[in-house]
Amino acid sequence: MTGVPQKFTDWFASKGWQIHPHQLDMLARAHDPALLLIAPTGGGKTLAGFLPTLIDLATAPRDGLHTLYISPLKALAADIKRNLTTPVTEMDLPIRVEDRTGDTSAARKKRQRADPPHILLTTPESLALLTSYEDAPRMFKGLRRVVVDEIHALAESKRGDQLMLALARLQRLCPDLRRVGLSATVDDPQAIARLLAKHPDPCEILQADPGPAPDISMLTTPKAPPWAGGNAAYAIPAVLEQIKAHQTTLIFHNTRAQAEIFFHNLWLANEEGLPIGIHHGSLDRQQREKVEAAMVRGDLRAIVCTGSLDLGIDWGDVDLVIQIGAPKNVKRLVQRIGRANHRYNAPSKALLVPANRFEVVECHAALDAVYAGQLDGEPRGRGPRDVLCQHILITACAGPFDADALYGEVITVGAYADLTRAEFDECLTFCATGGYALRAYDQWQRLMQNADGLWHLRDPRAAQKIRMNIGTIQDTDTLKVRLQRSRGGKPLGEIEEGFAATLTPGDTFLIGGQIVRYEGLREMTVEVSRNAAKKPKVATFLGTKFATSTQLSARVVEIFQDTAWPYLPAHTADWLALQRERSQLPAPGRLLIESFAHDGRAQTVVYGFAGRNGQQTLGLLLTKRMEEMGLDPLGFVATDYATLIWGLQPVTDPAPLFDLEALETGLETWLAGNAVMKRTFRASATIAGLIQRNTPSARKTGRQATFSSDILYDTLQKYDPEHLLLDVTREEALRGLVDFGRIREMAERVAGRIDHVTLPRVSPLAAPMLLEMGRVPVKGAAEERLLAEEAERLMNAAGLAQITPPPSDKPKWRVGW
Template sequence: MDLPDPLHVFLARRGWHLHPHQSAMLEQARAPAILLVAPTGGGKTLAGFLPTLAELLADPRPGLHTLYVSPLRALTADIRRNLLTPVEELALPIRIEDRTGDTPQTVRRRQWTDPPQILLTTPESLALLLSRPDAARLFSGLQRVIVDEIHALAEGKRGDQLALLLSRIQTFAPAFRRVGLSATVEDPADLGRLLARYPDPCLILRGGMPGGADLSMLAHRPPPWAGGTALHAIPEVLDQIRRHRCTLIFHNTRAQAELFFHHLWMANEDALPIAIHHASLSREVREGVEGAMRQGRLRAVVCTGTLDMGLDWGAVDLVIQMGAPKQIKRLVQRMGRANHRAGARPRAILIPANRFEVLECVCAIEAAQAGELDGSPRGPGRSMCSASISCCGPVKAPLRLMPCMRRCAAPDPMPALSRADFDACLDFCATGGYALRAYDRWRRLMLRDGRWQLRDPRAARRIRLNLGTIEDRPSLAVRVKGSQTSLGQIEETFASTLSPGDTFLIGGQVVRFESLREMTVEVTRCRNREPRIASFGGGSFATSAGLARRILSLIGDTAAWDRLPPHTADWLRLQGHLSRLPRGDRLLVESFPAQGRWHAAFWGFAGRNAHQTLGLLLTRRMEAAGLDPLGFVAADHALLIWSLQPIEAPAALLDPEELREGFSAWLEGNALMKRTFRGIATIAGLIDRNLPGQRRTGRQTTVSSDILYDTLRRYDPGHLLLRVAREEALRGLVDFGRIEDMLARVQGRVDHVRLDRVPPLAAPLLLERGRVPVEGRGRERLAEAAAARLLEEAGLADLT
């Protein structure tokens, strides 16, 4: 396919020329599926849309031609603005619109009857479109689907949903082409299987741009021993803001972003225009910040992942990552926001929040410069349980549905979904499964004349209201009292702890809680300098396995320590002198007394979630062995346990078979398992998150899901959702797979070092937050000893 003359004119006016990967996209435009992997700023989006623009210039007929799917609503709006530039400048007869949760209802209705040629949307909005009875009318003429930042969708449930949606579209438009775009793909072949139209293979194109990235770390002064907000670096951050046009300051959590922005604002004596941006802020606030960035009116934005994918903020010339990025791919994605234009070098500065993060930042920089990526592997690809297809009207089963679901199962499409699994999915959608089929509420489908259809057509609205794979924690809107000014949202659990007069941070503002009215938190602005930090959805990231391997390699290579700041290199030397250094092929366990207790540090480098799980398992085993554990704290690199008795044989506690048996027994009745089930059941439609005309509280949802979980465990332990929840828990919240990987890596080689003082590397663990107490014989003995001392002081010891 050749580039049309109008597009030649547009490029020539700007002095641009097509890069090889952009020309290749035109040449391969007829390929069934293409995955383009090219660096940030290399023109991936233009490459993806060039075939569409060329085809529409040749034949500008009405109707939906190309569907663009992105993981972020902000990204769809940004892409729409960029695409409209050539369309409006050349007066091309092409309509481009977006459709997300922010799109007004009147526009949505008009789009259905008179669709644009190019529609930009998200997986959630696409699922709603495909659930319409007349979806075939909208999608039958579709020629191309472009999935931007496909790596961000592939690693979770949204990737499973996307695969199912693409498969569903194929029933309406069998010949449509698929295009995936990404800058950060560690395994293109695996991602290609998600995108491919089975049995056709996915063509993988790679793009390259001259020049690398300008990456550095700011850690001249020793950072604190513990903590995660890097408040110590505010003077240096302000200095960088003054020296650049616009700086994005990334944090890994919303709470950290709020706290840092609050302190940054108080230290901003020059009154530089700065703002904050994250997903829990109101749409009006977020759009206001984005508009100010586009107009060049902001010098800095403190933000989270809401601004790290694909967005083109032309004025941004510096990215600062506060704290370790925890994943190489995340760092590459974020640094690409600076100097986001062809031929420009991205520039990023990493600022470690604590002493150990210096090692992690050094390793992340070196990996990014070497082009090494990491990420979470795709899951087993179990097809999603959803009755939404039946909203479209009667469906013949199983012959029509099974191929649709099989095409989206990964990594090997045909064998991945067995007939038994398919039947279990269908049975769940129809009746809720064996234990629930007696309840009319969950009997949603019925078989009539060989076709599955909704038992009650009025249920279609309820099903559509609850579509989606994003697990939202129950939240409440925050609004300024006496006005319609919405500030954002906070978690319902945090709101329940507030009393009138309490202050907290949201959107960088200190607000005072006044009342809770109609599920809305009413606040007034105030000037309290020590507010609480609001809870927001999401959590902290764990250091990836690839990054952990690099850290272990750096610690073990003393010749490489000259790449570290002197304060960190000296810290490692002291550790090697007084104890031992962790190694990749062995597990270091240090036992030592501190604060009147025995402590044991397990240097597993398996990530925070895995160490949290390991702490729960080991303290249970220690309790059985009479070691009286009192508590533990988990970090990304190590687990610290304290007890009344010292650990003498850590290798025995780490027996893989016994750990797995203990894990299975612990998991079934654990609150984490119930929490995982709650998310799975909500996504699968077993629990409604939205009801017509009313809103469920988080407590109502929790009670409903806990009752269902206990019922299924008792009467239907093989239920599909219990199996999916267990798989999800193993990979997610408890991350038991990384514990098994760690044990396989060391193969029983445990170095147990007994010390009479706190070892240098373990000292920061004593300052870590998030300590987990262990209720058992150890605490009972402490309580008995305290009671005995009290009676003795009162002169009553002889009377007991």
């Protein structure tokens, strides 16, 4: 093996391993400025990323930081440290490997800055913090390589934008720095390569042998899935049989609440007492680490989990992955499948368990996409300016800076390549003064310019507050949960503040797979006791409710066009056939709308396939249009594929409802005064540094932070409507929470081609919508009309003359979200 020292070849041989071709290719191209490796899970891509470093340090020992490894997860950094320690120890290499995350002690962090290891494993947030110190040039002096693992996961969020800005800083400090990206699931390699490279320099892409196709299918169950619901309780016996038949099984869920429910039901049915654990982000860190350690030892037969275990922790004994519920995203499914048989050239085995009939179709569409090798993904768009504002403040913490040089550095980041100087200066002005409406307040006077033209912190003491608030992850308002004791009992995890507010002493809920009883709130901590109840109240944990991707939705609609469905279970094929007989199925390039009466109300279902956020927003906008047209809507409910609206008047001509310009106008009106904008503003203002959740004295509670952000939002709306953060807030709301882009894409796709079907009764495809949770009431003319009719009925029953109610000063249309 050319370029591989004998000590390394002997070590590989002692393990019975052969170095893979892509690992040799990475070694041969170690001096490329930027290189993206796409290799299957279990293909040794992490070792491929580190091999040039290990050989370089083994053949030419040196002091100081040589390689920086960036991981999106703290657990992944700890796992890599464990895996790297083995070859370093067994080959007796003169290499020091350490990790640095939020869990690292303050004393160790201080020592690492003074005496950095050869290889430092860290996260984007910890790296950003390191670049904020005055001694950053000394610490990073001599840095040769940066390895970004699971780069696809970072590319989809603001964490990736912050990381690339930090890498631009490192590149200025170390001009010869080499960048390496590693991933197993990349839908658009060129886009990831552009993200990784220093713009406009190219980044080479190295594709490893993808290995054998995964062994993936839908789980066959004696009992058919229900028409609606998301817990897959019907499949518990079949899942237990699969656990018994395999060594170790990972059971993935899309939300933490679903994971808790499933784990609880699984445990009740686990009559043989198989060792089964649960792992998700709301559990206490010690509990998560306990489960991870048990997995490493091979003590667990199964673990119910969420996205907390999506990424590349190396558990080679996992021989089966089960995905409960439709995966919503093909790329995420492939990532999860790769957790099974974490070995090179060994097929991953996975089973999909749809939670309801519609998800049977969605799971089949996902299977088709996996076997076709077609991953899905959405373009990220331009670099967010709230992240740029935070980066400017981080730069100021490290010492005086030149604005021209910083602008030149920022536009080497692909996401910010088209950032104009005027946009950069607007961000700089915001960081310096807070903007026009806030510049009179001392607390936002943070930067000033010296006579030499350099910018610096107005008060050096501000650096501590800025560093305490570095990061782009926005945690919701959560409260710690502990077992009740006089001095605070065992920590169990966290629940959302909003959920805690609904609890009264005696209520029970699930956390960590156990039922606990709410005893009270003490010093912002939820105190609980153990409880043996069998029907708990389930905590609504924070956890992304994934929206079905555009590409997967399109595949579902394509399946609808088949004349028969021999590849689907009979119950689902019969359901679709009945839909075609009673109504019709959605078709590509067309919009299906069904109208029917049910429960004394006119019902309208719009099959837009725009994702949950998009369909939710569509419900808001359509009910507003219906209110304007006198159709008296009463409420709506949305799923990933449809929106159901009920009201007093039937829709006879839906075309006027879908005027895109009118929908956009309605959106602007709704956004201007809605709480969703304040929520988005709070997140962007926190990232940009306008609001500080963490201070040297204490952390603000969620209520305090919300109060501060609401006042700021109202102030800026009134006195400075063109403020940078209001503009950023609107961009973020449109892109994320309301997902209007999906609605626009839907409107352009159908181009007015509407199939409106009036039915005598509910259709098979609409029936699950009537059972869907999360109904949103609309308070407007319809409600007033019903109240007036009820008042008249009661008065007539009492023998009183009709009394005309006074005119109402209520708004004609109001909806809560």
